[in-house]
Amino acid sequence: MSGWPLWEVFVRPRRGLAHGHVGSLHAPDAEMALRNARDVYTRRQEGVSIWVVSAAAITASSPDEKDAFFDPAADKVYRHPTFYDVPEGAKHL
């Protein structure tokens, strides 16, 4: 079992919703990961579709770099519609 890779499991709860991360599991290959994910994470109709992704294939941003990585967005308030003054009477904006 130590040799079995880790898979991250994503479930689409209902038609119209995005797949969301629900947890992880170990399995020897993608097909088994999918079957096991069905048994572990959807015993009560929690989903209509499952993705399994090899954890090794995920590149994640580092929490140490969180500030440097995300701060550039912090001072750009003009990216939000609330930044703008809408003149009285202007409609459909």
Add this chain to the structure above:
Amino acid sequence: MDDALLTQVEAAESDLRTAAAARLAASTFDEVIAADQKIEPRDAMPEAYRKTLIRQIAQHAHSEIIGMQPEGNWISRAPSLKRKAILLAKVQDEAGHGLYLYAAAETLGVSRADLVDALLDGRQKYSSIFNYPTLTWADVGAIGWLVDGAAIVNQVPLCRCSYGPYARAMIRVCKEESFHQRQGYEILHTLAHGTEAQHAMAQDALDRWWYPSLAMFGPPDADSTHSERSMAWKIKRFSNDELRQRFVDMCVGQAEILGLRIPDDGLRWNEQRGAYDFTAPDYAELMRVIKGDGPCNRQRIEHRRRAHAEGAWVREAAEAYARKHATATVAA
């Protein structure tokens, strides 16, 4: 009977979302804890916090896995097809709980294989309650009502634990536990209102499971190591004795409806405290069982070791198949 518990789980879930939505400037470990936000896997955290969580989550996972045995003992002898299907689903849920929890522990940097080894060679423990035998069908009812009931009282506050993956796993677990408790209560209710012999069987199960269930909350507060620090870290929210009291107060009315007697002459309503006075479980017995000297300790671990060893060929075959398949794909 546990609408209130499910409501608490939902409240914890919605608080989790609210806390996540609040854009706080919290960034250091202490700030995140103070702001009631969640610590996530790759965040900086004190080594002792990480170790405490690994120990607690692993012990919890082991309890779910070992906990399948006492009830598994009755699957083939359940009195009807309906009860058999329900019990199978319950025991399967417990396996699922073990897996959610092992996955949560792994986010702290340990491997599942190492945790399984630690269980099998006795370095890590599981809940003392699973070292008691299931002698009759009524025991399956008593386990659902009392053991799953006590587990829920313990686990509902863990839905607010400061470590994100553990809190999320607990929300999932608690939602499933509520069916476990109800099916057990229903079994006991049916027996208690059946023939005289069935009623006696239900009473006998309550007599044997009551004190071990009270002991599930751990040693009394005065003797509880680690508790204070776990509270400060918001891993734990209530003390052992507070949770035990909550459990007793819940059970009294439920036992009345069953028409069964809780085996405690000291049980009485205390007007001043607004709670029931009750006789504490035998903590010396709890310590003996934890140390390995309960009625079924050896049997439980031996069974788990055997199951693990006998499953080796399945794991090897699956691995060989995956390897062969991977080579074939590369070649194609």
